[in-house]
Amino acid sequence: MSLVLDDVSYRYPRVAGWAVRGASLVVAPGEVVGLAGPSGCGKSTLGKLACGVLVPAEGRVVVDDGPARPRRGARLVQLVHQDPVAAMNPRWRVRAVLDEADPTGSSLADPVVGALVETGWLDRYPHEISGGELQRVSLARALLAKPTYLVADEISASLDPLTQAALWRDLLGVVRERGLGVLAVSHDAALLAEVADRVVSVGGGTLAV
Numbered sequence: 001m002s003l004v005l006d007d008v009s010y011r012y013p014r015v016a017g018w019a020v021r022g023a024s025l026v027v028a029p030g031e032v033v034g035l036a037g038p039s040g041c042g043k044s045t046l047g048k049l050a051c052g053v054l055v056p057a058e059g060r061v062v063v064d065d066g067p068a069r070p071r072r073g074a075r076l077v078q079l080v081h082q083d084p085v086a087a088m089n090p091r092w093r094v095r096a097v098l099d100e101a102d103p104t105g106s107s108l109a110d111p112v113v114g115a116l117v118e119t120g121w122l123d124r125y126p127h128e129i130s131g132g133e134l135q136r137v138s139l140a141r142a143l144l145a146k147p148t149y150l151v152a153d154e155i156s157a158s159l160d161p162l163t164q165a166a167l168w169r170d171l172l173g174v175v176r177e178r179g180l181g182v183l184a185v186s187h188d189a190a191l192l193a194e195v196a197d198r199v200v201s202v203g204g205g206t207l208a209v
């Protein structure tokens with residue numbers, strides 16, 4: 001059982017050249033794999049392929065022996081988007097964002113979510129909280145869906161060092177307790193060295209790990 005990207009390639013419509021070319025990667029349950037590389041080399045694209053937001057032109061993505069995007073049932077791979085503003089409905093208050101992921105309405109009862117989200121944010125719209133706060137809401141939303149794997153795309157880039165450390169401590173707790181597998185995309189080599197079990201680095205150009 002694992003998240004497998006097998007020789008995947010992807011090119012965006014109307015753009016010359018490949019964004020990702022022949023990339024292969026495995027993330028096991030309970031493992032944190034860091035993905036490093038220069039801007040534009042295809043890290044976010046690979047993350048979107050891993051969770052089924054994009055479909056590879058070549059190669060395949062297999063999640064615990066099944067498809068990345070099953071027609072029915074739970075989405076096993078959740079993406080925490082690099083840009084949480086773009087990933088959130090601007091007309092939904094934070095409470096509605098979390099309730100969509102956990103319709104029981106008891107999301108803050110989850111200790112990890114309770115640590116990430118402050119009650120004072122619940123009645124605000126995404127534009128009424130800071131970028132770093134929105135990143136924490138975005139991570140909480142993804143964890144509420146109880147994924148088996150998480151693609152964490154620069155999830156702590158807009159946080160101060162103390163808040164960043166707290167967020168990763170909470171997330172690594174979920175990795176240990178629930179066996180969550182994480183693909184952590186970051187430019188921050190020191191952070192990846194700290195949180196990842198291993199780091200895949202890409203030198204430059206198109207991503208082909």
Ligand SMILES: Nc1ncnc2c1ncn2[C@@H]1O[C@H](COP(=O)(O)OP(=O)(O)OP(=O)(O)O)[C@@H](O)[C@H]1O
Nearest residue numbers: 012013015019037038039040041042043044045046
């Ligand atoms: N929606 C899109 N349409 C067209 N081209 C895109 C799109 N998104 C990304 N690209 C292009 O695909 C390539 C890979 O982009 P991607 O965002 O995956 O890189 P990245 O390594 O995550 O970069 P960064 O570290 O700056 O976030 C880049 O050349 C980028 O310009």
